[in-house]
Amino acid sequence: MFRKILIANRGEIAIRILRACRALGVEAVVAYSEADRDSLPVQLADEAICIGPADARRSYLSAPAVISAALLTGCEAIHPGYGFLSEDEGFAEVVRAHDLTFIGPPPAVLERFASKEGSRRLLGDFGLATIPGSDGMLRDDAHGLDEAERIGYPVLIKPSAGGGGKGMRMVRSPRELESALKVCRSEAKAAFGDDSLYLEKWLEDNRHVEVQVVVDRYGHGVHLGERDCSVQRRHQKILEEAPTPALSPEARAELCDRALRAVVAAGYENVGTLEFLVDENSDPYFIEINCRIQVEHPVTEMLTGIDMVATQMRIASGEPLGFSQADVSLRGHAIELRINAEDPEQEFRPSAGIVERYLVPGGPGVRMDSHLFAGYEVPPYYDSLLGKLVVWAPDRPGAIARAIAALDELLIEGLVTNASIHQALLSSEAFLDGRVTTNMLDRVGSAAFLAAAARV
Amino acid sequence: MPNERRPVRAARDDPREPLGEPGEQRSVEARLEDHAAIDRLVDELLPALVAKLSATELGEIEVREGAWKVRLRRPANGRVPSRRSSDRSSERASRSQPGHEGHGHARGATESHRSARATSSAATGPQATPASDTNGSSPPPLAVGPGRPIEIQTRSFSSDSHRVVATSPAVGIYQPRTELTPGTRVRAGDRLGSVNMLGVPQEVVAPADGVVGAGYADAGDAVEYGQELVAIELVPATIETGDGGDGRPGGSLGGGA
Numbered sequence: 260m261f262r263k264i265l266i267a268n269r270g271e272i273a274i275r276i277l278r279a280c281r282a283l284g285v286e287a288v289v290a291y292s293e294a295d296r297d298s299l300p301v302q303l304a305d306e307a308i309c310i311g312p313a314d315a316r317r318s319y320l321s322a323p324a325v326i327s328a329a330l331l332t333g334c335e336a337i338h339p340g341y342g343f344l345s346e347d348e349g350f351a352e353v354v355r356a357h358d359l360t361f362i363g364p365p366p367a368v369l370e371r372f373a374s375k376e377g378s379r380r381l382l383g384d385f386g387l388a389t390i391p392g393s394d395g396m397l398r399d400d401a402h403g404l405d406e407a408e409r410i411g412y413p414v415l416i417k418p419s420a421g422g423g424g425k426g427m428r429m430v431r432s433p434r435e436l437e438s439a440l441k442v443c444r445s446e447a448k449a450a451f452g453d454d455s456l457y458l459e460k461w462l463e464d465n466r467h468v469e470v471q472v473v474v475d476r477y478g479h480g481v482h483l484g485e486r487d488c489s490v491q492r493r494h495q496k497i498l499e500e501a502p503t504p505a506l507s508p509e510a511r512a513e514l515c516d517r518a519l520r521a522v523v524a525a526g527y528e529n530v531g532t533l534e535f536l537v538d539e540n541s542d543p544y545f546i547e548i549n550c551r552i553q554v555e556h557p558v559t560e561m562l563t564g565i566d567m568v569a570t571q572m573r574i575a576s577g578e579p580l581g582f583s584q585a586d587v588s589l590r591g592h593a594i595e596l597r598i599n600a601e602d603p604e605q606e607f608r609p610s611a612g613i614v615e616r617y618l619v620p621g622g623p624g625v626r627m628d629s630h631l632f633a634g635y636e637v638p639p640y641y642d643s644l645l646g647k648l649v650v651w652a653p654d655r656p657g658a659i660a661r662a663i664a665a666l667d668e669l670l671i672e673g674l675v676t677n678a679s680i681h682q683a684l685l686s687s688e689a690f691l692d693g694r695v696t697t698n699m700l701d702r703v704g705s706a707a708f709l710a711a712a713a714r715v
Numbered sequence: 716m717p718n719e720r721r722p723v724r725a726a727r728d729d730p731r732e733p734l735g736e737p738g739e740q741r742s743v744e745a746r747l748e749d750h751a752a753i754d755r756l757v758d759e760l761l762p763a764l765v766a767k768l769s770a771t772e773l774g775e776i777e778v779r780e781g782a783w784k785v786r787l788r789r790p791a792n793g794r795v796p797s798r799r800s801s802d803r804s805s806e807r808a809s810r811s812q813p814g815h816e817g818h819g820h821a822r823g824a825t826e827s828h829r830s831a832r833a834t835s836s837a838a839t840g841p842q843a844t845p846a847s848d849t850n851g852s853s854p855p856p857l858a859v860g861p862g863r864p865i866e867i868q869t870r871s872f873s874s875d876s877h878r879v880v881a882t883s884p885a886v887g888i889y890q891p892r893t894e895l896t897p898g899t900r901v902r903a904g905d906r907l908g909s910v911n912m913l914g915v916p917q918e919v920v921a922p923a924d925g926v927v928g929a930g931y932a933d934a935g936d937a938v939e940y941g942q943e944l945v946a947i948e949l950v951p952a953t954i955e956t957g958d959g960g961d962g963r964p965g966g967s968l969g970g971g972a
Contacts, residue, residue, distance in 0.1 A: 293941055309939040310886045323913040324940070328886045330913075331937040357913075445744065 260576050261285055261336045264362065265329040266300065268340030269319065270630045271646055272552070273300035276338050279568035288332045290325055292318035294638040299630040308332055313640045319343045322350045326357055336360035336575065342423070342642070345551040348373050362575040364529045364550045371526065374419050375547045376457045382533070385521035387545035390536060393458040400440055406458050407436055413461040416440060418447035418454070422549065424494030425450040429461050459546070464696045466505040466537040467491065470518040471559045473530050473570055475580040480523045482515040483559045483567075484589040490684060492607065492700045497677065498684060499555040500594040501562055504655065504693025505537050514543050522548070530571045554597070554647070557628060561593035561651040592658040593651045596666065598629070599643040602675040603705055611639045615673035620665035624651035624658075627669075637674060645676060655693070659685055680705060683712030756785055877949050879922045880931075883942040887912035889919075889932045891945070899927040907945050910938060925949045
């Protein structure tokens with residue numbers, strides 16, 4: 260295991276990584292931007308080092324600044340968290356060139372899975388069904404129009420790099436496609452520095468189900484079950500749960516086994532997530548693999564009792580996994596609510612400000628991963644995630660009841676949060692019946708959703 | 716970034732393109748263009764305005780340049796405002812090395828960015844905050860754009876009334892220019908040394924005209940971004956802005972110094 264690592268991220272995930280370091284007895288240095296000088300991770304860290312200004316391109320996204328900070332503080336490895344440099348194979352390569360370890364897949368593995376379109380083809384070859392899509396990246400608009408015609412509208416435009424809904428648009432006609440390509444290209448360029456796009460057939464009423472895998476350097480891998488992330492708004496997940504209500508226990512086991520076999524065969528290493536769309540017939544189609552720890556990993560931790568960040572660090576340091584599939588048990592039901600500084604009444608506009616009061620819910624099976632504290636000022640420069648409220652109970656109704664109670668206890672004053680949309684969701688028929696599809700919030704409209712919940 | 720001693724605001728009138736929906740990101744091109752424009756204004760316009768303001772009894776100057784409006788205001792007390800309060804420098808002093816203890820360092824060093832925030836939240840235009848992203852990967856929001864009053868902030872130095880401090884432009888190894896000894900006169904923009912970030916030297920520059928004072932780091936020291944490196948003692952005659960009340964007609968550069 261490493262003696263000392265650099266955490267090159269901020270917010271709740273920086274805290275989460277710090278906690279894993281404490282559990283493993285690893286010293287942690289937090290690299291921060293000027294805007295995060297007073298943040299909780301900086302205060303809790305063993306050491307902290309300022310790497311640049313608020314502008315992430317010159318701090319959290321600056322490979323030289325991050326690596327320089329790691330070298331100056333005597334770190335052996337860098338944990339990139341999620342977002343920022345977490346899936347940048349170029350960064351991972353430079354980290355290695357400086358005799359540091361990138362906590363995540365090795366550069367060669369990242370490179371193999373760098374392109375979503377390439378991963379689809381690769382894992383398709385190893386037995387995963389994939390959604391019909393464009394033949395490779397779109398060379399230009401004309402190529403895009405031809406491919407969309409061949410696949411059949413509606414199609415989804417997707418960027419090769421990144422995640423979080425940036426650079427993604429669903430289009431129903433050639434006219435929409437032409438204007439959307441331009442927007443997606445500039446969004447993808449801004450968010451990920453890569454503007455290559457591809458097309459995928461749009462499945463109208465689909466569910467988003469993802470399989471968590473962990474594979475060590477020696478090819479031993481296990482899956483840690485699946486998560487359902489169908490509750491989305493404009494391609495952004497807002498609530499995740501496990502197990503998925505979309506599939507039978509047999510179908511879930513089958514999907515997880517198949518996903519694990521494919522990634523091990525394809526030479527994957529470290530923690531990873533395979534995302535699938537599940538259509539009305541409960542058929543899963545592989546869409547992409549995320550080569551990093553994910554925002555929603557606590558859902559899986561609640562079910563398995565496995566510290567996934569610590570596992571990630573152990574694998575990166577070269578340790579064998581140390582357990583097999585038979586040792587993994589998936590118990591009960593977990594739900595994660597992403598608490599964002601967004602106003603559901605105002606088209607989810609980000610809100611910023613000072614957290615005046617902050618009270619964290621508690622009780623059995625309740626966990627809050629957050630970097631908030633009373634008096635903290637949420638800087639306007641980064642994403643709006645304030646924290647993740649995660650609950651566990653032996654079954655789904657129990658978990659929903661705990662989620663509602665915990666949400667009631669949660670108090671964040673000074674900022675507008677999206678808590679009301681969670682209250683609405685947790686009492687909606689669609690969610691209670693486990694029928695939420697990825698397009699539901701966008702189609703019904705969040706406002707209508709909130710209004711319906713208010714009447715109940 | 717040139718020296719900036721007064722609150723400066725640039726705002727764009729007549730936006731050339733309609734604003735997006737609230738929460739929608741403006742295009743990268745548009746934002747880069749705005750940034751280039753602001754940089755250009757700062758480089759070309761600001762020095763002249765500073766000189767003009769210093770040479771007159773005016774409290775405020777506002778000029779229009781194309782679609783932009785730049786307003787330069789003399790601080791109420793007529794002195795150079797300390798954009799980083801002195802408690803900041805003392806905080807700094809206690810953590811002069813990177814890898815300082817994370818526990819228990821002072822909070823409350825956020826005054827300057829807080830004031831910037833107040834400005835942006837007072838804007839009636841769309842949120843300066845961009846549509847946010849999951850996974851922390853949202854592109855850095857540049858809180859500028861049409862209709863959004865912004866406060867140009869420069870973080871390249873800190874100052875009080877008679878001294879400014881050149882700070883580190885990067886996280887790396889510090890190398891001062893050896894020929895610069897205390898007492899050496901420098902002009903704003905002069906190179907004082909460099910910080911080597913993974914083999915690439917980043918220049919440490921004098922934020923103002925003055926005389927080299929104390930050095931806060933030694934050659935070969937590991938320094939973090941924003942760390943104070945060299946004090947520049949301001950030479951009063953070239954810096955004092957005049958107290959605005961001495962009644963001298965016209966006022967020469969240097970006013971009542």
